[in-house]
Amino acid sequence: MRVAIISESFLPQVNGVTNSILRVLEYLRAHGHQAVVLAPGDPAVAPKEYAGFPVLTLSSVTWPGYQDVRVSTTPQWTLERYLNEFSPDVVHLASPFMIGYKGALAAATLGIPAIAIYQTDIPSYAARYGIGHLEFYGWYRVRQIHSLMVATYAPSTYSRDQLVAHGVPRVGIWGRGVDKVRFNPAKRSQALHDQWAPRGETVIGYMGRLASEKRVEDMIHLVGIPGTRIVIVGHGPQRESLEKEMPDAVFCGGLYGEDLPRALASMDVFCSTGELETFCQAVQEAKASGLPVVSPRRGGPIDLIDPSRTGWLYEPGNMTEFRERVTDLVGDPFKREAMGRAARASIEDRTWDHLCAELMDHYREAIRLGSLAAARSDDRSNA
Template structure:
């Protein structure tokens, strides 16, 4: 068997968001755990597939670590309009079955604890500082997007209702500013109508995405329900100042007066005002951008991976952890 086998499982689309899919448990999961006989079960954003993983880990006495990445309760609130309490009840069952839950930000960790989830630890994310680099700034890209020398304000992310990209409407009206939106999702058509002055580029990846990041002047983040905010780190690595809501993961990342500005969540006037201040002060943008890059240079994926391994080792060394019994395939 390959030392790192990848087992594909069935999935189902989320209601009203068919491009996002949830993995479904099945016999392949049991077979994989039995045949691979891991020392640790790592659950990435456990909900359905992960819930079965927790149950199997408990049955086979395997140590188990869960990683909280997505605010599923907010999805229930936004797309269904009910069921938030039921989601939290289910998440308590799943996460409390693990030996440890890792949260990506202090706000998300506090949210988990407030909803009865135990043994929560902080584990933030890394960023590729080689791919995302200010040196990738491209004059041709800038000329195409800002033919009259406009200040480029970028948004990168999924275009979905909970991301509140519509809050950029007032920012689009700022003189000398061009808003560029990178990403796709179910709200794109509505957003194109709501933000007629913005440039929509669709999804971009790899080197093309890195060039766009580096070619922006300001990065605007709008979503109030982010558990972390990975695109903020990518903007920082690209040398950009960031304007973001003072909610969720961005609170850990953006230091006002150092690498960006935090504004009241879902306040389009405050968002536009913060962007306007940066748009009219090139030296402030430059200094924030330098600070932003410096602040993430130590957050490599290698360093973050070492932190994860330390969590594995800590769990395995805990007195209450029972080693699993290996079963031949």
């Protein structure tokens, strides 16, 4: 197959959207397919290729106040030109909203079947960032984009139901894989743990962007739990304010390569605080690292966490319950270790190979349905 991937973000920006695209590209290369990536970026630092496939950097500007986020200014006709030149069998829109909308229109104009991988609850972000009046428009745009798709694939039952409730048609589920070799309990470093917690404290960890939509400030409610040390991995616009609020916490910044799985495996309890997670890959990577997870009962983590077995879910916004759930795990090392083992066991069949093979079937079905639609259109024209 020839697959054109149009994404709202790509390397060097590292996030859930980028990571899933990288795994898909690696699978496409390993199985003899062809691909191209179109994404906004800074030409000075954006890669020219990945896994042997070309990466076309689209003109863009940075989002005010958040330099890691880029918004494409590329017109639709440019995307049509790129797609014509590559001649894909199917277009894969990754977390479409801005450039994804233009990509959806370009694919529809050219008659190329397209699927959308829904990954980011952008309309709900509007309320979180104090512009809730734009949430209605956000869902309008989501319906516009996804109504042009042969199919949309949400990463969890919660996000699927949310899309259906907002009038998005033809929604299925495509989850996310996890690298269980890279994220592994065997990578736990007692030396690193001792560096963080020199008095033998239990390490309560967070990994992810330090941004408003992630609600990392909720970790403040865990300050003062006896015998604990909070460790924060990640970077973002809230880092400075969080450091002021939690002066005794360890802030590691963004970690890459082997430093990331080593840090994750060296924690004792993992917390995911965001309430707008369509999936939450960080939860899955923490489970692969053998950690029990505490998360709000909303979004993707509902599918990922089995309460009392692999972690705990708490009522969104209930900080008393959040603290109680974490305190429960801190105070019971046997329960913590049992949940960690169960968490690891629960991801054994969630490899990227398995998930990408499933995605190939979705591509083939989109191509088949696109061919049928084209044939019906030709029949009507001939009639």
